[in-house]
Amino acid sequence: MRITSLLSVLGLIASAVAQLPETPRFDLTQPSYDLFRSKKLGGVTVQQSFTFDNVNRRLFVAQRRDGSDTKAGDLTISQLDFSGNLLGSMDLLGCGHGVNIAAQAVGDATYLWTETDTASSGYGQRLWRFEFVDGLTLDSAKDTDIERILPVADADRCTCTIDPVSNNLVVRYQRDSKQNIAVFDLDEATAGNFSTPLADFLIPDLNDLSNVFQGYTAYGNYIYFLLGESYDASSGVLNSQVVSLDLNTGKIAQGPVMTRAGSTLEFREPEGMAIYKTVAGEVRLFLGFASGKAGDRRCNLFYKNALVF
Numbered sequence: 001m002r003i004t005s006l007l008s009v010l011g012l013i014a015s016a017v018a019q020l021p022e023t024p025r026f027d028l029t030q031p032s033y034d035l036f037r038s039k040k041l042g043g044v045t046v047q048q049s050f051t052f053d054n055v056n057r058r059l060f061v062a063q064r065r066d067g068s069d070t071k072a073g074d075l076t077i078s079q080l081d082f083s084g085n086l087l088g089s090m091d092l093l094g095c096g097h098g099v100n101i102a103a104q105a106v107g108d109a110t111y112l113w114t115e116t117d118t119a120s121s122g123y124g125q126r127l128w129r130f131e132f133v134d135g136l137t138l139d140s141a142k143d144t145d146i147e148r149i150l151p152v153a154d155a156d157r158c159t160c161t162i163d164p165v166s167n168n169l170v171v172r173y174q175r176d177s178k179q180n181i182a183v184f185d186l187d188e189a190t191a192g193n194f195s196t197p198l199a200d201f202l203i204p205d206l207n208d209l210s211n212v213f214q215g216y217t218a219y220g221n222y223i224y225f226l227l228g229e230s231y232d233a234s235s236g237v238l239n240s241q242v243v244s245l246d247l248n249t250g251k252i253a254q255g256p257v258m259t260r261a262g263s264t265l266e267f268r269e270p271e272g273m274a275i276y277k278t279v280a281g282e283v284r285l286f287l288g289f290a291s292g293k294a295g296d297r298r299c300n301l302f303y304k305n306a307l308v309f
């Protein structure tokens, strides 16, 4: 009896502290490099987020579907090659804002994890997971046979990213109008097991310039946030920032640090983050920006690769 209660106390303590193996952290003060600039997507609206299938080496970008109301939750997901050429796209109806998306290899196929079941706010209330098929349209109202995923029981809004190096699913979820982060082993999450989060905390006050959240990604025991506004929204002031938090403590590790990546782009709205590990083994922290004119927005991707060991 005493041993059992001791173990349960230890279990409680363990669930509240470090669960993720320590990894190097990106130095956010170091420069960003171009992957590509000014590329066309399947639609003409601003990109919202992007993700890599790191196994099949594919890139996917989410945006609001052309012609849909901003609150309808209709999205277009475009597949691009790493030079930014458009390879295909699919539409998601009534799904969400496209805050963040994640890609997972299943053999030669790519499965995407996105929001679904949009609320009147335009944000998705659940996640779902499906194979990317060029030209296919999924409709949350009709495709009720696709399983709904709610990683945290009392969340009313959620999105996710995949750390392809650590094989973790990282979820940003809203509860009581506050944003939280939870981390799960990707294989367990794919099997529907969300019983044992590796981290779960309320996002602290970031003290950033804009207070506009634009995307996140994770590598090892660190999570990265992209913040800031377009030049249109900020009256031409560059206010894009990046910040890292230690997933094992829930506290800020570095930043917010100003990023000038693509500072000369027209419009330049910070939109999306992702981790990618190259064939040569270099882990990259990607930052996305939308550019161009209304009715002809373009996709721009940059990356940082300097690590602090």
Ligand SMILES: *[C@@H]1O[C@H](CO)[C@@H](O)[C@H](O)[C@H]1NC(C)=O
Pocket (backbone or CB within 6 Å): 185, 188, 193, 194, 195, 196, 197
């Ligand atoms: C769920 O995942 C945890 C690890 O994240 C594991 O310890 C547990 O055994 C899993 N439960 C089931 C029913 O597979």
